[in-house]
Amino acid sequence: MxxxxxxxxxxxxxxxxxxxxxxxxxxxxxxxxxxxxxxxxxxxxxxxxxxxxxxxxxxxxxxxxxADEIVEKRGPAVAAAFDAEGNATKAAQGWARGMGITVDQADRLKTDKGEWLMYKATVPGKxxxxxxxxxxxxxxxxxxxxxxxxxxxxxxxxxxxxxxxxxxxxxxxxxxxxxxxxxxxxxxxxxxxxxxxxxxxxxxxxxxxxxxGWVIADFAERRETIQQAVVELAAAENGIPVWDEDLIDEVASLVEYPVALVAGFSEAFLSVPKEALIYTMKDDQRYFPLIDSNGNLLPRFIFITNIQSKDPAQVVSGNEKVIRPRLADAQFFFDTDKKIKLADRLAKLDSVLFQKELGSVGDKARRIEANAGSIADALGADSKAAARAGLLAKADLVSGMVMEFPEVQGVMGMHYARNDGESEVTAQAIEAHYRPRFAGDELPSSPEGCAVALADKLDTLVGIFGIGQTPKGDRDPFGLRRAAIGMIRILVEKKLALDLVSLVDIAVKSYGSIIKNPDEVNEQVVDFLLGRFRAWYQEQNISVDVIQAVLARRPTVALDFDNRVKAVAEFRANPQAEALAAANKRVSNILAKAEGDIGPVDKTLLAEDAEIALYAALTDIRDTVSSAATNGDYSAALSALATLREPVDTFFDSVMVNADDMKVRNNRLALLNALRNEFLKVADISLLQ
CATH class of the missing domain: 3.30.70.260 (ACT domain)
Structure with missing residues (x-):
């Protein structure tokens, strides 16, 4: 050893x-x-x-x-390694040279299939x-x-x-x-x-x-030290730190010996929306802002320094001097921006390019206005407030604050809308229209916010697909995959029973003549959205075959899609599922070979006990399955279908589908077709593995 x-x-x-x-x-x-x-x-x-x-x-x-390694390499068969006189052939000599030996130094490998030259060596370990x-x-x-x-x-x-x-x-x-x-x-x-x-x-x-040597080399230990120190200092200030995992990681990557200190700024800056102040403290300075239990920003922050200073007050003073001009900038932009109403900024959006073939951001804002109103109508929400929010949603992009601090777009639009006297519904919908900004982000809280968020994402998806610039590989410059997942999350998690085909159609029509092939674009965008379900569900550990079984039915109401997936995932764990999936696969294969149209089942042609029993069982559950599927209770539908396992198994054990009598054969195909159609009311169970 x-x-x-x-x-x-x-x-x-x-x-x-x-x-x-x-x-x-x-x-x-x-x-x-x-x-x-x-x-x-x-x-x-x-x-x-x-x-x-x-x-x-x-x-x-x-x-x-x-460890030393035993190397064994088989050479040519002995019959081919030597000629009739017993001399080594060129093939044997060439092989031996490659092994670094002569032919007569080779070992022999004997098996019941013949004899070969063999090279054996022990390679010393390094x-x-x-x-x-x-x-x-x-x-x-x-x-x-x-x-x-x-x-x-x-x-x-x-x-x-x-x-x-x-x-x-x-x-x-x-x-x-x-x-x-x-x-x-x-x-x-x-x-x-x-x-x-x-x-x-x-x-x-x-x-x-x-x-x-004053270095905590372990990243995780250093990170934990920082997190603990920030929590303790925040508690002493009666505050709660504002942070995220990426910020803590970055701060831990900037210091080798972290020391946490508290500093402050003038309360006068608190007149500026907290989001802008938090952004500049976190993103520009890597500070940890503090809020109170009501979510109000405190005029205090915690920062991490890389030295144990003999005079911490000097370090605190230095950081306060650094943050003061940044906060003063935010205050200046906020005060200046408030002098111009969002509605008065719309003209400026006409000079900001969205995409050269799709026009300006101003054009996009007018499309979002129309689309958000239509979607809000479908939701029974305040369509006027949603349309107004859609029109103003991008106006803060040309404000001084957002041009200086791009991360606060949407948020500043909400604050400026309130300042302009817009309704609170409109103001909140402006902020919400970017949501979800990232995986796990909160969704819009109001139906009007959902309408504007959907309208914005749809406009981008439809427009980019309309000019043929679909995502390829890792390239997705317009964030279409993120937009699609965002739409799915809003529709499913907010339980909005809207049809994707209808939603996409609203956006396609708003582009007018810019989109030359509207029906084709509608189908492409809907397929793209349905395709994103797979990625979304896989993150939730739902197996691919479950997703494929539902995708095969192409349900275009996202909420309905979700109900089916959850029901099929639950059914997959049912003891009856494997046999019924196999039976469905068998039925699918039989029906694929059938010629001509398959009509309804003729009861008078049912002769065998097993086919009569299957027809009776199918008839017994048909109304239950139809009613459950119509009401979106796919679990109940599959539970009813699971009772068919025994009659289905008996049918295949006892009945010859391809009977000599053509009428009997076609009737049995009709019975199998009726069976398959009941399952297809939920999903294509034959695709389950």
Whole structure:
């Protein structure tokens, strides 16, 4: 058995891009691990480390050498390896040369099928120390680096300049080099608190050694430290921190020794809508704003610094000075914007391009106005308020605030609408029309908001499909996939029983003559929307065959589609499902070979007990299935259909469908057709695996 030891590899660099740090660390670790697996070197555990100035991986109890490998390679058959005089043929000689031996040194492999030449050799395993250099080169090449940089007078290219390469196996340095930097047992400490290098005496002492140098190397630990400190400081301020996972990740990627401090700003800035202030604090400065229990913004924020200052008040004062002009900008834009009504900004939208073939954002706003009104009518909502919101929905795009802080579009439209005296329904619908902005985002709360959100997304989908610029591969510049999923979520989760064909038709008609082939575009967009159901349900762990079974029926009311999927997923777990799915598949295959039209069942032609019993059972449940399907209670419909398992099985065991008598044959096909049509009221069960 080979010895085992701990392997440490660290790349010590200049500050790495904070938004990429997690993905760089994952890639580096995964590459080292997969290469160890390929080299057949077992290990116990793997631990990743990542901070602004380092990527590292610690592999514990890794085998220090590969096991020897027995290599066996079969050559030509003996009959073909020698001529009549017993001399080796050219084929045998060529094979032997390739193996690095002579023909007479080859072993023989005898089987009941014949005898072959055989090459056997023991290939000694390599030491881990011999493999590390290659692993390093592969791991660095595989890093997801969008753009490399060159430094110094050399010709090396990497994501950031490399200053240290630390490679240890236990307490021994493994010789290696990258970008002209030779390996050592030295690591770089904190840029300000420990400028000197530190010596790592053993691979497993890496984290503790760096801790002495004011560096928390473990990303997850650093992140937890930040989160905990922010929560505690916020509580002391009687506030709740505003954050998201990406913000905490980014802040954890910016510091090696996090220290949390509280700062404040003038209450005068609270006259500005909180969304704009929160955006500039979070996105521009990576601060954590604070709100009270009612959701009101407090004039306080928490920030994370990378130093333990002897005079924290100076650090706090510096950050307050930094944020003040940004908040003052927001206040200036807000006060200036309020002087012009949203409705008066519409003319400016005519000079903003939506898409060269589809016109301006002003054209889009007028289409959304008409479409939102029509959709609101279908929902029984306030069509005037929805239409007004549709017209004004994009007006804040030409406001100073949104041009400076694009993330607050929609939100500022709501505030400006309130300032202009628009109805609250209209104001809220303006904000809601972008929803859902991302996976898991909240949906519009009002039917008018839903109408405007659907109208906006439909306009983009129909327009882009109308000019033939459908998404291809990863390319989706207009976010059509996101728009489609957003529509599905609104229709299903808000339980809006609207038909996709009718909705798309509303948007197609609003484009008028711009769309040359309206029927074709309608079908393409509806198919695209139905196709997105698959991605949406797969995220919910619903199996593909369930989705395919429903897609085969092409139900175009999203809510109805959802009801069917849930019912089929539930049915799939039914003990009767497998047999009925197989029976449906068999029926489908039989009917596919049938010639001519299949008429109704003629009771007088039913002779066999099994077909009479199946017809009776089918007749008994037909009204139940029809009623349940009509009411969207597909679970009840499938429960009734599940009772057919026994008569269906008996039918196939006892009855010859392709009877000699043509009338009897056709009648039995009619019975199977009637059976299949009952199932098709829900889904194509034959597609279940």
């Amino acid at each position: 080979h010895q085992k030891n701990d392997l440490l590899i660290e790349l010590g660099t200049e500050e790495l891009p904070p938004k990429s740090l997690k993905s760089l660390s994952e890639s580096f670790t995964n590459s080292i691990v997969s290469q160890l697996d390929e080299a057949r070197l077992t290990f116990a555990t793997v631990r990743s480390f990542a901070s602004p100035r380092r990527l590292a991986v610690l592999v514990s109890d890794v085998e220090t050498a590969q 030491q881990l120390s011999e493999l590390v250099q290659g692993m390093l080169e592969v791991a660095t090449k595989q890093l997801p680096i969008p753009k490399t940089m060159r430094w110094g007078s050399g010709d090396h290219h990497f994501i950031r300049p490399l200053h240290r390469l630390t490679v240890l196996l236990g307490n021994d340095v493994i010789p290696a080099s990258l970008f002209g930097v030779a390996s050592s047992n030295k690591v770089t400490g904190h840029r300000f608190h420990h400028a000197d290098d530190l010596t790592v005496n053993h691979a497993n002492e890496y984290a503790e050694t760096l801790r002495k």
